[in-house]
Amino acid sequence: MQTVAWLIPVLPLLGAAFLGLLGRRLAKGAVTAVALTAVAGSLVLAGLAFWAVLGAPGRRLEFTYLDWMAAGTLRVPFGLVFDPLSATMAMVVAGIGALIHLYSVGYMEEEPGYARYFCYLNLFVFFMLTLVLGSSLPVLFVGWEGVGLCSYLLIGYSYDTEPAAAAGLKAFLYNRMGDLGMTMGMLALFVAFGTFTIGPILARAGQLAPETGFGILTFATLMMFAGATGKSAQIPLYLWLPDAMAGPTPVSALIHAATMVTAGIYLICRLAPLYRLAPIALTTVAWVGAATALFAALIGLFQRDIKKVLAYSTVSQLGYMFLGLGSAGFAAGFFHLFTHAWFKALLFLGAGSVIRGLHHQQDLFQMGGLKAKMPVTFWTMVVATLCIMGFPGTAGFFSKDEILYLAFQKSPFLYAAGLLGAACTAFYMWRLMALAFWGEPRDPHAFEHARESPATMTVPLVCLALGALLAGLPGLPRIWGGHFAIEGWLEPALAFGQVRAGILPAEPGGAALAWGLMAVATAVALGSGYLGWRAYRRGPGPELAFAARRPGLYRAVAGKFYVDEAVEKVILAPVRWIGNLLWKGFDVILIDGLGVNFPGALTRAGGDLAILVQTGRVRNYALAMAAGAVFLLWIFLR
Amino acid sequence: MTTAGSILQGGLPGYILVAMLLLLIGLATVLCRRSVLVQFMGVELMLNAANVALVAFARFRGGDVQGTVFYLFIIAVAACEAAVGLALVVGLYRHRQSTDTDRADALKQ
Amino acid sequence: MFLTFALITLAGAVALVFQRNLVVAGLCLVLSFAGVAGLFLLLGNPVAAALQVIVYSGAIVVLLLFVIMLLNEHREEPALRPRPLQRWLSVLVTVAMGAGAVRLVFHSALLRGLDRGGPPVPMALDRLGVALFRDHLVAFEAAGLLLLAAMVGAVSLVKRDL
Numbered sequence: 001m002q003t004v005a006w007l008i009p010v011l012p013l014l015g016a017a018f019l020g021l022l023g024r025r026l027a028k029g030a031v032t033a034v035a036l037t038a039v040a041g042s043l044v045l046a047g048l049a050f051w052a053v054l055g056a057p058g059r060r061l062e063f064t065y066l067d068w069m070a071a072g073t074l075r076v077p078f079g080l081v082f083d084p085l086s087a088t089m090a091m092v093v094a095g096i097g098a099l100i101h102l103y104s105v106g107y108m109e110e111e112p113g114y115a116r117y118f119c120y121l122n123l124f125v126f127f128m129l130t131l132v133l134g135s136s137l138p139v140l141f142v143g144w145e146g147v148g149l150c151s152y153l154l155i156g157y158s159y160d161t162e163p164a165a166a167a168g169l170k171a172f173l174y175n176r177m178g179d180l181g182m183t184m185g186m187l188a189l190f191v192a193f194g195t196f197t198i199g200p201i202l203a204r205a206g207q208l209a210p211e212t213g214f215g216i217l218t219f220a221t222l223m224m225f226a227g228a229t230g231k232s233a234q235i236p237l238y239l240w241l242p243d244a245m246a247g248p249t250p251v252s253a254l255i256h257a258a259t260m261v262t263a264g265i266y267l268i269c270r271l272a273p274l275y276r277l278a279p280i281a282l283t284t285v286a287w288v289g290a291a292t293a294l295f296a297a298l299i300g301l302f303q304r305d306i307k308k309v310l311a312y313s314t315v316s317q318l319g320y321m322f323l324g325l326g327s328a329g330f331a332a333g334f335f336h337l338f339t340h341a342w343f344k345a346l347l348f349l350g351a352g353s354v355i356r357g358l359h360h361q362q363d364l365f366q367m368g369g370l371k372a373k374m375p376v377t378f379w380t381m382v383v384a385t386l387c388i389m390g391f392p393g394t395a396g397f398f399s400k401d402e403i404l405y406l407a408f409q410k411s412p413f414l415y416a417a418g419l420l421g422a423a424c425t426a427f428y429m430w431r432l433m434a435l436a437f438w439g440e441p442r443d444p445h446a447f448e449h450a451r452e453s454p455a456t457m458t459v460p461l462v463c464l465a466l467g468a469l470l471a472g473l474p475g476l477p478r479i480w481g482g483h484f485a486i487e488g489w490l491e492p493a494l495a496f497g498q499v500r501a502g503i504l505p506a507e508p509g510g511a512a513l514a515w516g517l518m519a520v521a522t523a524v525a526l527g528s529g530y531l532g533w534r535a536y537r538r539g540p541g542p543e544l545a546f547a548a549r550r551p552g553l554y555r556a557v558a559g560k561f562y563v564d565e566a567v568e569k570v571i572l573a574p575v576r577w578i579g580n581l582l583w584k585g586f587d588v589i590l591i592d593g594l595g596v597n598f599p600g601a602l603t604r605a606g607g608d609l610a611i612l613v614q615t616g617r618v619r620n621y622a623l624a625m626a627a628g629a630v631f632l633l634w635i636f637l638r
Numbered sequence: 639m640t641t642a643g644s645i646l647q648g649g650l651p652g653y654i655l656v657a658m659l660l661l662l663i664g665l666a667t668v669l670c671r672r673s674v675l676v677q678f679m680g681v682e683l684m685l686n687a688a689n690v691a692l693v694a695f696a697r698f699r700g701g702d703v704q705g706t707v708f709y710l711f712i713i714a715v716a717a718c719e720a721a722v723g724l725a726l727v728v729g730l731y732r733h734r735q736s737t738d739t740d741r742a743d744a745l746k747q
Numbered sequence: 748m749f750l751t752f753a754l755i756t757l758a759g760a761v762a763l764v765f766q767r768n769l770v771v772a773g774l775c776l777v778l779s780f781a782g783v784a785g786l787f788l789l790l791g792n793p794v795a796a797a798l799q800v801i802v803y804s805g806a807i808v809v810l811l812l813f814v815i816m817l818l819n820e821h822r823e824e825p826a827l828r829p830r831p832l833q834r835w836l837s838v839l840v841t842v843a844m845g846a847g848a849v850r851l852v853f854h855s856a857l858l859r860g861l862d863r864g865g866p867p868v869p870m871a872l873d874r875l876g877v878a879l880f881r882d883h884l885v886a887f888e889a890a891g892l893l894l895l896a897a898m899v900g901a902v903s904l905v906k907r908d909l
Binding site: 619620623626627629630633634637 | 833836837840841843844847851
Binding site: 642645646647648649650651652653654655656658659660662663664665666667669670671672673675676678679680682683686689690693694695696697698699700701703704706707709710711713714715716717718719720721722724725726727728729731736737738740741 | 760772786806827830838851853893904905
């Protein structure tokens with residue numbers, strides 16, 4: 001296994017390199033072949049690795065390939081670690097990545113820069129796998145930064161259009177702000193443990209007791225979470241994700257739903273033993289997650305762009321994952337990541353199908369009646385919607401429920417926020433479905449030309465739908481007869497190095513509480529979902545009426561609570577002003593004027609002064625010589 | 639005897655003093671007059687000053703013949719210089735209709 | 748005698764400085780040369796005195812006067828712009844040098860050391876000839892070459908079209 005494990009991330013890298021250098025000269029078919037083969041190869045190898053992990057001692061395999069940095073006591077190896085957590089995540093990344101590569105073949109058919117797209121996509125898979133499989137924090141960070149880069153490249157795919165270019169930059173900058181936290185966290189961990197390699201860090205952490213108050217572990221974990229906030233679009237660094245919808249829809253599906261944005265959650269799961277030792281950090285994670293979940297869900301209620309609805313939905317669902325992690329339900333949070341990857345990717349790809357079918361129409365208010373025209377898309381999206389709202393029996397149901405259950409244990413307020421968010425989620429999802437697929441078509445011309453998408457697009461949709469339905473099985477809770485298998489599966493990774501008893505969360509609650517909460521959540525979800533469908537199945541009329549009745553409130557919610565505007569006014573404008581000042585005042589006047597031009601002018605003035613000696617008249621020169629002679633004679637003959 | 643007495647009586651310091659004063663007057667001529675021909679005359683005065691000093695030293699160091707030989711060469715050089723220099727003056731005059739050196743300042747910056 | 752010739756020389760020179768008429772200036776130059784010839788005689792060097800008169804006042808000054816006549820400009824032109832700075836600085840420099848010269852003559856020990864005194868030994872032409880043709884032949888020939896070159900140069904410089 002060791003000899004081929006490194007190919008898992010490297011195969012897509014090779015694909016990207018090949019396509020980057022030669023892609024422009026290749027035929028489209030060749031490009032497709034290279035890209036798909038690379039990802040498929042990765043997937044196959046990831047499957048083999050998964051199999052290997054099943055049989056490995058302690059369910060953990062670590063392969064070190066070469067020393068990256070060696071200086072004094074610092075040793076950072078290039079290595080890959082395979083344990084239940086990373087192997088599962090790798091399968092998700094490679095699997096959904098492969099499906100989206102396939103989908104993109106159809107979606108990006110008519111776009112220029114076809115090879116560039118697949119080059120970046122392959123590159124992204126490489127970085128994401130590096131992030132997931134890295135055995136030490138710097139390697140993980142390479143992947144971390146790399147996915148940010150690829151996000152920028154792919155969002156700004158149509159780099160010659162202003163929205164895409166601006167959005168790409170915004171995404172990258174917000175990511176970078178988070179990266180500062182990530183770096184601080186990494187360094188703090190080095191200070192605490194003397195190494196960057198994850199295995200030894202967690203092993204040494206196992207010897208420690210949980211911190212009371214604010215110690216170095218709390219600091220490190222909080223900083224890491226700050227980094228996660230940037231990557232996973234939580235408050236306050238979520239602002240880039242909705243703008244990122246300017247990129248192609250498959251990109252939104254892969255990067256901004258299933259994989260890159262989940263890197264934050266993955267990071268916290270990876271370092272779960274550390275978070276268990278820092279209760280303050282955990283609580284912060286939970287509250288930020290809950291706030292984000294609710295806040296984003298509210299914004300999603302009145303968005304007109306189909307992708308924006310899904311974007312805010314993603315932010316909200318990520319909030320749920322953090323809520324789960326923060327309630328010490330690491331397995332639950334990861335489980336939600338797992339299920340969410342399936343149905344959110346499915347939702348985005350379905351939306352892409354709709355957009356493409358209507359010839360790049362993204363405004364929900366202009367859609368309608370597609371139920372008959374695009375059946376496959378419709379039914380797969382129904383499956384996904386049922387998942388996300390938490391319809392009983394679907395994957396999303398189990399994962400969301402587990403999170404709410406644990407949240408309640410931590411604080412009823414967290415639970416309330418989560419419940420309210422779930423209500424909004426169901427409402428806006430069925431609003432989306434109703435506006436798109438029910439009612440009379442509001443743009444007859446586009447509707448005329450609408451057709452179901454080609455097989456390269458519908459096949460992934462169906463695969464994802466099946467996955468979404470089945471993904472719930474690993475997390476079947478005990479009260480339903482399962483044994484929340486996923487927790488047991490992930491335990492070796494999540495509790496790595498734990499030697500002190502009592503750290504692991506005891507079996508919480510009781511069956512009655514579990515059933516009760518489940519019932520409440522289900523009722524709320526079903527109710528608000530039905531309300532949403534009913535309100536909108538004939539078109540956006542009710543919303544427009546509401547907007548007329550309460551324009552201020554409507555504008556606030558539809559306007560994303562003006563956060564972007566506030567950031568612009570409070571942070572960006574002053575920074576720009578300072579920059580302007582430094583430019584015009586400092587740079588131009590002081591540095592250019594005083595530092596550069598002034599010595600030049602001075603020299604020129606000196607020259608102009610000196611040149612007066614050159615009169616051209618022999619008499620004057622003779623006088624000068626005579627004067628010099630006097631001077632010398634005076635010196636020598638004193 | 640004192641230096642002043644020696645001067646008045648035609649001793650070496652006297653001749654040297656004459657030579658030096660002649661030199662200075664020649665220099666003043668070059669510096670203060672604008673006509674190139676007058677400046678040339680000043681140059682000749684300076685040369686003669688050197689000649690006086692040279693011959694005086696020759697006499698006061700035992701009649702050394704080398705002094706006179708050198709004097710001869712100085713004359714030869716002065717003659718050459720006069721010839722070529724005056725030719726240049728003629729050329730200058732042809733170009734500018736003037737022998738005023740202050741007007742010949744085309745090389746000024 | 749010394750004083751006389753010295754004053755003649757210096758008077759001629761001083762007159763030259765202040766003379767406006769070029770021809771008269773040339774004549775003052777001749778006067779100065781005559782004084783120098785007299786000084787040479789006093790130094791017991793009749794050869795030098797003769798050469799002085801023949802070459803300097805007889806050839807060089809004549810050439811100079813020829814040129815003055817040729818150019819037909821007997822007066823110095825009026826100045827384009829008065830330049831007092833040049834004049835004052837020249838005076839300053841000259842006076843400074845003069846002061847230095849006087850101090851040198853009166854106080855230099857080196858000068859006193861160089862003086863060997865004694866009666867003048869008259870210079871004989873044959874002594875000069877022997878020295879010239881025996882000890883300094885190369886220099887003599889070189890001087891001849893120099894004169895040739897100067898002649899050729901002067902002639903070619905004055906040609907109207909080469």
